[in-house]
Amino acid sequence: MLSNCSACGKVFMKISKPVCPDCVRKELETVKRIRDYLKPKEKRTAPLAQISRDLDIPIRYIEYLIREKYFDLTRYPSLQYKCKNCDTLITLGEYCRSCSEKLRNNLLAAKEKAEKNEKDNDGSGSHFYKSRL
Numbered sequence: 372m373l374s375n376c377s378a379c380g381k382v383f384m385k386i387s388k389p390v391c392p393d394c395v396r397k398e399l400e401t402v403k404r405i406r407d408y409l410k411p412k413e414k415r416t417a418p419l420a421q422i423s424r425d426l427d428i429p430i431r432y433i434e435y436l437i438r439e440k441y442f443d444l445t446r447y448p449s450l451q452y453k454c455k456n457c458d459t460l461i462t463l464g465e466y467c468r469s470c471s472e473k474l475r476n477n478l479l480a481a482k483e484k485a486e487k488n489e490k491d492n493d494g495s496g497s498h499f500y501k502s503r504l
């Protein structure tokens with residue numbers, strides 16, 4: 372399937388990742404640089420900001436690589452990224468525990484509301500379309 376690379380926008384044949392082979396290669400090179408950087412014991416717990424500064428890699432990009440599961444986080448405990456919704460540091464998924472809980476509740480509430488609206492609108496749906504014509 373042809374798709375646009377989510378990193379550089381180039382059209383490529385999508386297999387499993389949303390980025391093109393060139394960008395995957397770039398990702399792997401960057402991952403290798405970060406792994407090498409974290410190899411010495413004293414660097415293993417270096418915070419993201421320091422890695423970013425020393426290697427000249429944007430923090431967002433490092434966070435993205437962590438999210439893509441390029442790193443064994445039990446070996447690199449400092450590789451955490453921010454929850455999409457708040458400033459809590461996480462190592463898994465997109466949201467911290469409390470935000471994903473909140474989101475799930477919101478989703479449930481929205482679903483219930485939608486179902487209720489559907490019931491309330493029974494029979495009046497045609498009216499909606501007529502008024503738009």
Ligand SMILES: [Zn+2]
Nearest residue numbers: 376379391394
């Ligand atoms: Zn690309």
Ligand SMILES: [Zn+2]
Nearest residue numbers: 454457467470
């Ligand atoms: Zn959160």
